[in-house]
Amino acid sequence: MKSFTLKLQDASHAEEIAQVNSFVGEDASGNFGILADHARFMTSLVVGLARFRTGNKNWQYLALPGAVLYFCNNVLTLSTRHYLIDDDYMHISQALQQELVEEEKKLLTIKESLYHMEEEVLKHLWEMSRERAGWLP
Secondary structure (H helix, E strand, O other): OOOEEEEEEOOOOEEEEEEEEEEEEEEOOEEEEEEOOOOOEEEEEEEEEEEEEEOOOOOEEEEEEEEEEEEEOOEEEEEOOOOEEEOOHHHHHHHHHHHHHHHHHHHHHHHHHHHHHHHHHHHHHHHHHHHHHOOOO
16 A cells, blocks of 8 residues: 655654555545545644554544644645644543643633733823823822
8 A cells, every 4th residue: 555754743843654544634624534646735724633544553643733734745744833643532632622721721811911911001091191181180
């Protein structure tokens, strides 16, 4: 069976996996698969799980917070902020869920901080306008 190379790269490291037979991912249009000798292809993967298989081994699962996928000349490149690989579907699903919850908490904290900063800036601008208008002693 023909194969291709999978290159994974995130913010801190990169790795190559040789002899990949198939890849299944999901973009905005839905699920799709890639086999060796596929035409050049580029898309953005959604947040979730993708999977790939090497030889006759079991599926390997990739947890991704979204990624850019590019396939050309039998090399599949995935560029993302972070990824996890595991052959246990339940384990990686739980890890992905935990990461998503943590990311959501961080986003909420950032939103709250921005709200408080905006509130302070508006308060300061209001006080400056009152001083200019002579409303304050």
